[in-house]
Amino acid sequence: GAGVSQSPSNKVTEKGKDVELRCDPISGHTALYWYRQRLGQGLEFLIYFQGNSAPDKSGLPSDRFSAERTGESVSTLTIQRTQQEDSAVYLCASTLRSLNTEAFFGQGTRLTVV
Amino acid sequence: KQEVTQIPAALSVPEGENLVLNCSFTDSAIYNLQWFRQDPGKGLTSLLLIQSSQREQTSGRLNASLDKSSGRSTLYIAASQPGDSATYLCAVSPPDYKLSFGAGTTVTVRA
Numbered sequence: 001g002a003g004v005s006q007s008p009s010n011k012v013t014e015k016g017k018d019v020e021l022r023c024d025p026i027s028g029h030t031a032l033y034w035y036r037q038r039l040g041q042g043l044e045f046l047i048y049f050q051g052n053s054a055p056d057k058s059g060l061p062s063d064r065f066s067a068e069r070t071g072e073s074v075s076t077l078t079i080q081r082t083q084q085e086d087s088a089v090y091l092c093a094s095t096l097r098s099l100n101t102e103a104f105f106g107q108g109t110r111l112t113v114v
Numbered sequence: 115k116q117e118v119t120q121i122p123a124a125l126s127v128p129e130g131e132n133l134v135l136n137c138s139f140t141d142s143a144i145y146n147l148q149w150f151r152q153d154p155g156k157g158l159t160s161l162l163l164i165q166s167s168q169r170e171q172t173s174g175r176l177n178a179s180l181d182k183s184s185g186r187s188t189l190y191i192a193a194s195q196p197g198d199s200a201t202y203l204c205a206v207s208p209p210d211y212k213l214s215f216g217a218g219t220t221v222t223v224r225a
Contacts, residue, residue, distance in 0.1 A: 006157075033213065042217040043203070050211065059212070091157055093213070103148060103205070103213060105158040 002026070006092050006106035013082055013113055021077040021109045025094030032075050033093040033103070034067055043091065049075060082113045116141045116208050120216035128224050133191035135219045137204035142182050144206040149178055149189050152201045152218070161202075162189070194223045 005024040013019050025032050034046040045059040049069040060066070064082075069075040079086055089108040095101045117140040127133060137147070146165050150158040162178045164171045164187065170179045175192040191198055201218040208214060 004157075031211070035215075043205075043215040045212050045214075048211055056212065089155075093158075101146075102160055102163045103207075104160060105150070107157040110155070 004092055004094050004104050004106035006090075006109050008109055009107060010110045011112070013111070015084060015113055016081055018078065018080045019082055019111065021079075021090050021111070023075045023077070023092030023094075023106060025073075025075070025092070026096075026104055028072075029094035029096050029104075030072050031095040032069055033095075034075070034077050035091045035093070036061075036088045037091060037108075038088045046077070046090075079111075082111075084113050087111055087113045116144075116206060116214040118204060118206060118214050118216040120202075120204060120219050122219060123217065124220045124222075126222040126224065127194055129194060129196060131194055131223075133189075133194050133198070133221060133223075135189040135191075135202050135204075135221070137187040137189070137216055139185045139187075139206050139214070141208060142185050144182065144208050146207045147178075147180055147187050148205050148207070148213075149176075149187075150203045150205065152203060154201075158203065194221075196223045196225045199223050 007022045030051045032049040035043040047067045048056040064080045067077045091108045093103045093105045095103045121136045148163045149161040162171045164180045177190045180187045201220045203218045205213045205215045
């Protein structure tokens with residue numbers, strides 16, 4: 001596809017279960033971001049990947065959160081032992097390069113922990 | 115730490131009126147500033163990207179200005195329409211690459 005693709009679009013999970021969220025960036029985009037947006041709030045930075053460099057994980061809220069990206073392709077955000085406060089929309093964005101270029105966002109994954 | 119503020123938080127105007135949305139940021143060391151639109155329950159749609167060396171950028175009814183030295187950007191939407199109702203977010207791209215977002219301005223255009 002031409003845009004950033006995220007799956008699933010919606011996920012309902014029971015508290016304590018693990019979830020995996022997927023982001024497929026625009027082909028050729030070297031930089032990839034994950035953000036979290038809680039209901040009625042702004043975007044919260046989680047993690048940043050740039051090519052084969054070590055990712056910037058400074059925004060991950062706890063060690064239950066982890067993310068991987070193989071090369072310049074798909075990224076997976078994993079949340080272990082989900083808690084109700086993890087309920088949010090998780091947004092992924094990619095850019096052609098890390099600087100001076102436009103960021104494109106996917107439609108997000110709405111995660112609900114019950 | 116970069117702080118991005120958007121004023122007002124919400125705005126309601128009658129159809130046809132021009133919209134003025136403000137964004138301010140505390141650290142002028144940015145590479146670019148981007149305006150996004152977010153519809154309820156949706157992702158972000160890029161509207162305009164202004165490079166740090168530019169003063170303004172235009173696309174159709176949208177015009178965005180950037181005063182990097184004073185840490186301000188303004189998004190103008192001319193002749194507003196009900197379809198312009200959405201939340202508008204600005205984001206700055208600093209040297210550490212982490213896009214920093216404002217909390218957004220929620221716009222309602224009344225028919």
